[in-house]
Amino acid sequence: MLALCFFGRVLMRTVIKSPTECSALELDTFERMTNEGGQVSPLGLRTRIEQAEKLIFIWRGEACVAIAGLKNPVQTYKTKVFKAAGMANQIGEYKFEIGYLYANVKGVGNHLMQGVLDASEGSITFATTQDTNAVMQHLLPKFGFRKLGDSYLNNKKEYYLGLFGNET
Numbered sequence: 448m449l450a451l452c453f454f455g456r457v458l459m460r461t462v463i464k465s466p467t468e469c470s471a472l473e474l475d476t477f478e479r480m481t482n483e484g485g486q487v488s489p490l491g492l493r494t495r496i497e498q499a500e501k502l503i504f505i506w507r508g509e510a511c512v513a514i515a516g517l518k519n520p521v522q523t524y525k526t527k528v529f530k531a532a533g534m535a536n537q538i539g540e541y542k543f544e545i546g547y548l549y550a551n552v553k554g555v556g557n558h559l560m561q562g563v564l565d566a567s568e569g570s571i572t573f574a575t576t577q578d579t580n581a582v583m584q585h586l587l588p589k590f591g592f593r594k595l596g597d598s599y600l601n602n603k604k605e606y607y608l609g610l611f612g613n614e615t
Contacts, residue, residue, distance in 0.1 A: 459512070459555070461562045462504045466497045477502055477547070480514045484549035486577075500543055501566035505555055513550035513559050517566045520544045528575060532596030532610040541612055543567055545574040548583070556582060560590045564613075571613060578607040587611045 466474065477496055481487055496502070498519055505513035520528075520543075529538045545563050550556065563572075576583035578598050592611040601608055 458507075459558065460506050461558060462506065463501050463562055463566045464504075466499055466502055469502060473502070473504065476511050477504070477514050477516075480511065480549050480551070481547045483551065484547070486549075487547065496547070499547075503559065503562040503566055505550070505558055505562070507552070512552045513555045514547060515545065515549075515559050515563050516547035517563055517572070518544040518546045528573075528610060529596075531599035534596040534610060537595065537612070540571055541573040542570045543572045545572055556586050557589075560586050564590060573610060573612040575608045575610055578609050584609075
């Protein structure tokens with residue numbers, strides 16, 4: 448899927464693909480940018496990227512400036528996250544998880560979130576984000592996500608995470 452939009456006076460294109468449709472260069476770009484974001488463990492990252500439902504790229508000319516993924520979370524992870532937020536009874540309602548959001552330019556968050564929603568094709572989706580991540584705390588509600596349950600400490604007990612879900 449391809450969508451074109453203007454960011455200021457610059458034409459950007461949003462490309463949505465399954466990982467199997469991506470070239471090695473696209474997968475390398477996605478992995479590199481995810482690592483640049485610094486929010487995801489690099490251990491086993493390439494495998495997790497390849498298991499995603501869809502990958503979203505925003506290109507400005509030949510440069511990729513933003514990425515996001517529509518992930519297929521494993522059941523054990525979903526159980527852990529929803530239980531930690533006190534929402535274990537809602538695990539089954541959510542099919543995909545939004546993740547790997549990263550942009551190396553400002554102001555593309557709306558386009559990135561719209562790409563993720565387009566990729567989900569109306570499926571009920573969840574996301575987690577640090578309570579201190581002001582950008583995501585703003586974007587998720589703007590795109591129909593609401594906070595589910597309570598914030599919880601991450602695995603290393605370094606910061607709090609919030610669980611958000613949409614109701615398409």
